[in-house]
Amino acid sequence: KVSPISEEKEPEGEILERCRGFMSPPVTDIGELQEREGEMRTRMEMLIMQTQADFCKALEVVDGGTFKVDRWQRNEGGGGISCVMQDGKLFEKAGVNVSVVFGYLTEEAAKQMRSRGKVLKGKDGKLPFCAMGVSSVIHPKNPHIPTVHFNYRYFEIEEEDGSKQWWFGGGTDLTPVYINKDDAFHFHNTLKEACDKHHSQYYPDFKKWCDRYFYIQHRGETRGIGGIFFDDLDSPSQEEAFSFVKSCARTVVPCYLPIVHKHLNDSFTEEEKDWQQVRRGRYVEFNLVYDRGVKFGLATPGSRIESILMSLPLSARWEYMHEPAKGTLEAEMLEALRNPKEWV
Amino acid sequence: KVSPISEEKEPEGEILERCRGFMSPPVTDIGELQEREGEMRTRMEMLIMQTQADFCKALEVVDGGTFKVDRWQRNEGGGGISCVMQDGKLFEKAGVNVSVVFGYLTEEAAKQMRSRGKVLKGKDGKLPFCAMGVSSVIHPKNPHIPTVHFNYRYFEIEEEDGSKQWWFGGGTDLTPVYINKDDAFHFHNTLKEACDKHHSQYYPDFKKWCDRYFYIQHRGETRGIGGIFFDDLDSPSQEEAFSFVKSCARTVVPCYLPIVHKHLNDSFTEEEKDWQQVRRGRYVEFNLVYDRGVKFGLATPGSRIESILMSLPLSARWEYMHEPAKGTLEAEMLEALRNPKEWV
Numbered sequence: 001k002v003s004p005i006s007e008e009k010e011p012e013g014e015i016l017e018r019c020r021g022f023m024s025p026p027v028t029d030i031g032e033l034q035e036r037e038g039e040m041r042t043r044m045e046m047l048i049m050q051t052q053a054d055f056c057k058a059l060e061v062v063d064g065g066t067f068k069v070d071r072w073q074r075n076e077g078g079g080g081i082s083c084v085m086q087d088g089k090l091f092e093k094a095g096v097n098v099s100v101v102f103g104y105l106t107e108e109a110a111k112q113m114r115s116r117g118k119v120l121k122g123k124d125g126k127l128p129f130c131a132m133g134v135s136s137v138i139h140p141k142n143p144h145i146p147t148v149h150f151n152y153r154y155f156e157i158e159e160e161d162g163s164k165q166w167w168f169g170g171g172t173d174l175t176p177v178y179i180n181k182d183d184a185f186h187f188h189n190t191l192k193e194a195c196d197k198h199h200s201q202y203y204p205d206f207k208k209w210c211d212r213y214f215y216i217q218h219r220g221e222t223r224g225i226g227g228i229f230f231d232d233l234d235s236p237s238q239e240e241a242f243s244f245v246k247s248c249a250r251t252v253v254p255c256y257l258p259i260v261h262k263h264l265n266d267s268f269t270e271e272e273k274d275w276q277q278v279r280r281g282r283y284v285e286f287n288l289v290y291d292r293g294v295k296f297g298l299a300t301p302g303s304r305i306e307s308i309l310m311s312l313p314l315s316a317r318w319e320y321m322h323e324p325a326k327g328t329l330e331a332e333m334l335e336a337l338r339n340p341k342e343w344v
Numbered sequence: 345k346v347s348p349i350s351e352e353k354e355p356e357g358e359i360l361e362r363c364r365g366f367m368s369p370p371v372t373d374i375g376e377l378q379e380r381e382g383e384m385r386t387r388m389e390m391l392i393m394q395t396q397a398d399f400c401k402a403l404e405v406v407d408g409g410t411f412k413v414d415r416w417q418r419n420e421g422g423g424g425i426s427c428v429m430q431d432g433k434l435f436e437k438a439g440v441n442v443s444v445v446f447g448y449l450t451e452e453a454a455k456q457m458r459s460r461g462k463v464l465k466g467k468d469g470k471l472p473f474c475a476m477g478v479s480s481v482i483h484p485k486n487p488h489i490p491t492v493h494f495n496y497r498y499f500e501i502e503e504e505d506g507s508k509q510w511w512f513g514g515g516t517d518l519t520p521v522y523i524n525k526d527d528a529f530h531f532h533n534t535l536k537e538a539c540d541k542h543h544s545q546y547y548p549d550f551k552k553w554c555d556r557y558f559y560i561q562h563r564g565e566t567r568g569i570g571g572i573f574f575d576d577l578d579s580p581s582q583e584e585a586f587s588f589v590k591s592c593a594r595t596v597v598p599c600y601l602p603i604v605h606k607h608l609n610d611s612f613t614e615e616e617k618d619w620q621q622v623r624r625g626r627y628v629e630f631n632l633v634y635d636r637g638v639k640f641g642l643a644t645p646g647s648r649i650e651s652i653l654m655s656l657p658l659s660a661r662w663e664y665m666h667e668p669a670k671g672t673l674e675a676e677m678l679e680a681l682r683n684p685k686e687w688v
Contacts, residue, residue: 218642288629314662320439
């Protein structure tokens with residue numbers, strides 16, 4: 001059963017006006033965006049720029065620090081804007097990255113980009129494509145404030161006959177160092193409410209997909225306590241899929257900031273900091289060994305390594321045979337990673 | 345031109361007597377080793393156990409700490425002995441691991457194990473195999489003492505017609521945080537002298553192979569300043585190949601310990617420690633993204649993860665856009681990693 005689409009069909013506003021609030025002008029020339037105002041790639045670029053700005057500004061307010069803004073270009077077409085705050089008051093490393101890239105893909109690369117691996121037919125084997133997204137990882141200093149990650153992306157590809165394939169992907173997930181059931185409920189419930197406005201199966205399906213995706217096979221544990229994750233979303237219509245992605249992007253601040261505010265003055269011990277560093281090590285393991293985006297990025301010539309590896313924590317630790325004692329809070333955390341829970 | 349084989353054909357001695365000096369009894373039952381005393385897999389298991397013991401004891405003497413010895417079994421056949429010293433006086437993390445595993449391989453897996461990818465024919469597609477090796481990574485605390493890594497291994501596989509394929513692989517390489525030309529010369533020259541006793545092309549060929557193998561593609565830099573690396577060594581004869589591997593294994597202590605002794609009292613600054621942590625991050629990147637042994641291990645069900653990831657440093661750091669200023673010692677280090685040098 002499909003729930004009615006969100007009512008909040010607010011006007012998307014004048015492009016120039018909206019751009020004034022961004023961390024940097026959009027990747028695409030503003031004149032070009034104005035010319036193709038109604039097209040999905042314009043609307044999506046505006047959404048990811050907006051999401052970057054909203055999230056960065058919310059983090060700057062709570063931290064007191066400032067994001068360093070780097071614009072970069074990709075020789076093959078497009079570029080990005082990386083916002084990084086390192087060694088802030090609250091945040092050890094906070095990165096919010098936008099990228100808008102375009103060019104041509106081989107049929108093989110096009111197939112790999114899509115998780116279901118649909119075969120696409122290109123003119124002489126080459127497919128014009130456009131890919132854009134916003135992605136972020138925030139690693140706080142205080143072990144009682146969880147790490148958060150989100151990514152929302154849009155993909156367009158043109159086949160030999162001129163027909164366009166498009167899809168959305170994304171998700172938001174939380175990686176605490178210690179379990180806090182209220183935080184977990186708040187985080188998941190905020191996502192569930194955003195999902196439920198669009199389809200009653202979205203939250204349960206995308207919650208499961210998230211647990212499955214962020215799984216560290218060799219450790220037999222998930223990276224964190226999940227959230228939602230989806231890919232290849234091309235239904236029920238482009239308008240409705242975009243409306244869903246917009247709802248998700250808008251929950252990033254309400255999902256995370258209340259948790260930051262709640263814990264920013266929590267005291268912590270050296271042992272708690274140590275456990276955080278061990279968990280950071282697992283975060284690195286997931287990102288370097290399994291993450292599809294990182295693997296794709298590292299293997300792609302001309303990609304911006306610093307923006308891809310921005311997701312790694314400032315510091316991490318690997319202790320041989322580390323295993324928390326039974327009955328400890330560390331063991332409770334591990335248990336939730338070994339057997340994903342329903343938090344809502 | 346082939347140089348004469350090493351004269352030092354010392355008696356390999358009585359098995360039981362030699363086992364007394366090991367960190368733990370060998371993986372294979374001593375009675376079984378005595379029964380097949382002349383076979384290569386026995387001689388190699390004795391060599392790797394001996395190498396582990398010699399290296400661990402040399403490190404214990406200089407550090408003052410003790411290795412923790414873990415024996416582990418592999419359900420599918422075989423097992424290993426992991427020796428780890430963590431948070432010692434000199435060493436942040438020192439691991440020396442022996443493994444001796446056997447069982448059956450699929451033709452696909454057998455092909456992957458060999459770097460040249462020779463096709464092997466098994467009985468009903470299954471190939472009995474035996475693989476053993478010693479491997480070690482030592483991460484010191486002092487940034488003026490380099491990290492060292494070595495690995496020596498032997499592989500045997502039986503084809504459908506009962507004929508045996510075998511080969512050796514291995515290498516020793518150094519990862520300093522700062523360039524010290526005398527150390528680099530000593531390290532490479534000790535390896536060169538060991539190689540030269542067996543073949544004049546071994547050092548130049550295996551030095552190049554090492555630079556090529558320990559290359560972090562996405563950074564455009566090598567992991568360290570190299571040493572030697574070789575694989576698929578099955579010539580000129582099994583006896584001579586083993587004699588070469590024995591020479592290499594015996595150079596581990598003389599390659600590394602003099603460097604440790606030279607620098608153990610060097611003072612260092614917080615900035616130098618920080619640069620060490622950044623280099624540790626690159627070490628993690630290489631090991632998790634590229635290292636064939638790690639990738640193979642993580643993907644193999646039933647492998648012992650803690651022994652595989654023992655090679656990771658106790659701590660590492662990722663700073664966004666870290667680039668040393670021109671003319672600094674850090675920049676000099678990077679330059680040597682971006683353009684591998686001849687040290688001898």
